[in-house]
Amino acid sequence: MGSKKTIFTLNLNGYAPEITDLTYPLIEAYARKIGAGIHTITERKFPEWPLTYEKLQIFELAQQMKNDWNIYIDSDTLVHPDTPDLTAMLPRDTVGHFWSDFAPVRWRSDRFFQRDGRNIGSGNWLAVASDLCVDLWRPLDDLTPKEAVANIFPTVAEQRSAVVERSHLIDDYVLSRNIAKFGLKFKRIKELFDEAGFEKGGYFFYHHYLFNTAQKVAELKKAIRTWGIYEIMGYDFERTPVDVAEGITGWMSRPELEWLYEKAKGMKDVVAIGNFMGRSTYTLCAATGNGGGPTMGMVYAVDPFVFSGDWKNYVNPSLGLQEGDDFSGEFLKNVGHFPNLVTIKKKSVDAADDPVIPGKVEMVFIDGDHGKEAFLADLETWAPRTTKLLCGHDFTDPMYPGVKEALYEFYGKDRVKQGPDSIWYIQ
Numbered sequence: 001m002g003s004k005k006t007i008f009t010l011n012l013n014g015y016a017p018e019i020t021d022l023t024y025p026l027i028e029a030y031a032r033k034i035g036a037g038i039h040t041i042t043e044r045k046f047p048e049w050p051l052t053y054e055k056l057q058i059f060e061l062a063q064q065m066k067n068d069w070n071i072y073i074d075s076d077t078l079v080h081p082d083t084p085d086l087t088a089m090l091p092r093d094t095v096g097h098f099w100s101d102f103a104p105v106r107w108r109s110d111r112f113f114q115r116d117g118r119n120i121g122s123g124n125w126l127a128v129a130s131d132l133c134v135d136l137w138r139p140l141d142d143l144t145p146k147e148a149v150a151n152i153f154p155t156v157a158e159q160r161s162a163v164v165e166r167s168h169l170i171d172d173y174v175l176s177r178n179i180a181k182f183g184l185k186f187k188r189i190k191e192l193f194d195e196a197g198f199e200k201g202g203y204f205f206y207h208h209y210l211f212n213t214a215q216k217v218a219e220l221k222k223a224i225r226t227w228g229i230y231e232i233m234g235y236d237f238e239r240t241p242v243d244v245a246e247g248i249t250g251w252m253s254r255p256e257l258e259w260l261y262e263k264a265k266g267m268k269d270v271v272a273i274g275n276f277m278g279r280s281t282y283t284l285c286a287a288t289g290n291g292g293g294p295t296m297g298m299v300y301a302v303d304p305f306v307f308s309g310d311w312k313n314y315v316n317p318s319l320g321l322q323e324g325d326d327f328s329g330e331f332l333k334n335v336g337h338f339p340n341l342v343t344i345k346k347k348s349v350d351a352a353d354d355p356v357i358p359g360k361v362e363m364v365f366i367d368g369d370h371g372k373e374a375f376l377a378d379l380e381t382w383a384p385r386t387t388k389l390l391c392g393h394d395f396t397d398p399m400y401p402g403v404k405e406a407l408y409e410f411y412g413k414d415r416v417k418q419g420p421d422s423i424w425y426i427q
């Protein structure tokens with residue numbers, strides 16, 4: 001016999017549709033996957049209490065609905081499509097939150113907390129409890145709203161956020177107290193994921209409560225892109241150049257691309273050595289392009305565009321490239337539309353005297369031949385021509401120790417700086 005599961009959310013006064021447009025499709029998909037219904041709490045039943053206290057409606061609702069399992073998810077939470085059914089992982093006699101903190105940090109202790117002794121502080125943006133444990137959401141019967149709120153002491157981070165009000169922590173307070181009062185067994189869901197062997201706790205949820213709405217929207221979009229679910233979930237919010245670049249085959253990570261984008265902004269001319277399918281090139285062209293306006297900067301993409309050399313062993317075979325293939329067509333499909341792109345089909349040292357590249361350029365990004373000698377030759381050729389920023393990739397890649405060795409030899413250790421992940425740049 002299947003069990004009856006309900007996912008609850010709280011949405012009073014039409015809570016931020018710009019957030020729920022992002023989060024609800026995933027919550028709905030999760031509900032479908034685990035065979036749960038969704039119940040959104042939209043009406044106030046406890047008007048004398050702060051808004052978040054309305055989550056405690058679950059105590060009555062869960063019983064009326066005869067649910068075997070109840071899952072509460074805050075409306076600003078992203079649920080990854082791969083998230084496993086939490087009700088299959090948590091014992092029925094145990095309640096779960098994604099994480100918990102130390103109760104007396106934020107709550108004035110009382111006899112329940114002291115007798116219980118575990119001092120579990122709820123982070124109840126995610127809460128899971130079976131029918132055995134609905135007391136998790138039992139409304140208070142021994143404190144007035146004023147007395148309850150007086151027991152709450154927001155952390156410094158919460159106070160500084162200017163987003164979380166003391167009274168808004170009432171739900172976390174009551175759930176923490178109920179865990180203590182009823183001696184509910186408790187498990188952190190992140191630890192369930194760890195125990196199940198998911199790397200770093202699974203990354204199945206994204207939730208950040210100290211951001212304002214605009215920040216949340218930006219961060220949620222970022223998480224959606226990082227999770228790679230933009231297309232499969234049918235999102236249609238506008239994508240940033242880094243999002244698009246991330247969709248192009250290559251090796252540079254998102255933090256590296258973001259770094260490159262920020263650094264290239266406003267540069268008048270950039271030489272990009274080693275472009276492959278255009279992942280870094282896209283980022284550079286978008287950052288300097290200024291929509292083709294009068295302040296448009298130029299990107300000189302230097303690469304023989306021939307599939308050859310040791311790097312080809314790290315290319316996904318599914319691309320079907322064979323030794324000697326010319327892949328400039330793929331490159332141009334990805335970036336050929338940029339009006340500020342100049343493609344130079346040459347090795348970097350041969351491109352050095354190409355008349356199309358100015359004698360001095362503001363920025364040079366090197367990600368070409370990573371052999372020590374060839375890379376040193378690139379430094380010798382391009383460093384004297386760079387006026388603002390010389391940088392490149394694979395500083396820490398164990399496959400290419402020559403990059404770091406050459407940089408230290410050429411510049412000395414102190415002048416070589418590391419950016420995000422494997423980025424190097426010269427101070």
Ligand SMILES: C[S@@+](CC[C@H](N)C(=O)[O-])C[C@H]1O[C@@H](n2cnc3c(N)ncnc32)[C@H](O)[C@@H]1O
Pocket residue numbers: 249250251252273274275276277278279280281302303304305306309311346347348349367368369374
């Ligand atoms: C690691 S890939 C570059 C990846 C690229 N930056 C990206 O974001 O995907 C190395 C590229 O360097 C190119 N390359 C190899 N030797 C080169 C050289 N001597 N001069 C210029 N490019 C070279 C290869 O053709 C290849 O496209």
